[in-house]
Amino acid sequence: MNKGGFKMQTVLELKAVTKKFNGQTILNPIDLTIQQNDFIAVIGKSGAGKSTLLRMIAGLSAPSSGSIWQNQQRVTTTNAMTRIMFQNPRLLPWKTVAQNLSIGQAKITSEQLATTLAQVDLTANQHQYPLTLSGGQQQRVALARILLHHPELLLLDEPFGALDAFTRQSMQQLIENLWKAQQLTALLVTHDIEEAVALASKIVIVGQQQLLQEIPINLPRPRDRHSPAFKAIVQQIISQLETSQVQPAG
Numbered sequence: 001m002n003k004g005g006f007k008m009q010t011v012l013e014l015k016a017v018t019k020k021f022n023g024q025t026i027l028n029p030i031d032l033t034i035q036q037n038d039f040i041a042v043i044g045k046s047g048a049g050k051s052t053l054l055r056m057i058a059g060l061s062a063p064s065s066g067s068i069w070q071n072q073q074r075v076t077t078t079n080a081m082t083r084i085m086f087q088n089p090r091l092l093p094w095k096t097v098a099q100n101l102s103i104g105q106a107k108i109t110s111e112q113l114a115t116t117l118a119q120v121d122l123t124a125n126q127h128q129y130p131l132t133l134s135g136g137q138q139q140r141v142a143l144a145r146i147l148l149h150h151p152e153l154l155l156l157d158e159p160f161g162a163l164d165a166f167t168r169q170s171m172q173q174l175i176e177n178l179w180k181a182q183q184l185t186a187l188l189v190t191h192d193i194e195e196a197v198a199l200a201s202k203i204v205i206v207g208q209q210q211l212l213q214e215i216p217i218n219l220p221r222p223r224d225r226h227s228p229a230f231k232a233i234v235q236q237i238i239s240q241l242e243t244s245q246v247q248p249a250g
């Protein structure tokens with residue numbers, strides 16, 4: 001563990017990672033180095049391979065070629081330092097919020113549970129059942145379940161996609177605050193370019209039809225979506241997405 005250390009550590013390294021399904025290339029070779037406390041947003045068109053990339057990093061699926069390294073260890077299977085959050089919160093409807101958080105967590109104390117519930121602002125809802133919660137609250141339960149494991153690497157696969165715009169912004173803010181407070185390393189897949197610019201320290205554009213691009217975002221936080229600088233970056237990325245198409249061979 002190097003949390004709290006001063007030196008930037010490489011958490012994740014992708015070396016010439018590709019993915020094919022049934023002989024068809026989904027992802028061209030990806031080389032990517034992610035440092036501790038980076039916030040990477042992965043964007044690309046629908047079907048570009050974003051979820052596939054996240055699944056490989058999580059150890060849920062193997063690259064067709066190349067390799068993935070986490071803290072200098074080759075990723076071949078899931079590991080406790082990495083947690084993934086999906087659009088669907090995947091809660092057990094017949095268990096309360098607190099029970100959903102306690103499943104499979106023999107070692108969690110009531111203090112740890114209380115702290116985590118407070119972090120996601122669900123203290124008052126801990127005895128409710130998931131179906132009595134709003135979509136945003138359900139996603140906060142899913143997030144709390146992840147935080148209880150103290151992950152180093154947080155993988156987010158369009159986790160706010162099903163939420164209304166207002167709830168989405170408050171979830172984005174919550175994630176940004178937790179990321180900062182807990183020195184997490186985060187990888188967020190999103191098709192929402194504004195969301196990417198609001199949260200990311202670096203945006204990565206992926207896809208079989210796209211050249212891999214890394215775009216550092218150096219705006220101060222919290223980011224003002226109405227500022228000219230913010231809007232200019234959003235526009236720049238939109239035009240980069242359009243002009244970075246790989247030309248068909250021959």
Ligand SMILES: Nc1ncnc2c1ncn2[C@@H]1O[C@H](COP(=O)(O)OP(=O)(O)O)[C@@H](O)[C@H]1O
Pocket residue numbers: 021022026044045046047048049050051052053
């Ligand atoms: N297990 C699989 N078997 C075959 N094809 C798959 C599988 N998983 C994903 N694909 C295909 O790979 C492409 C990328 O999928 P995905 O990573 O889900 O895209 P994204 O998340 O960017 O929308 C899609 O064409 C999808 O149909």
Ligand SMILES: [Mg+2]
Pocket residue numbers: 050051052
């Ligand atoms: Mg996807």
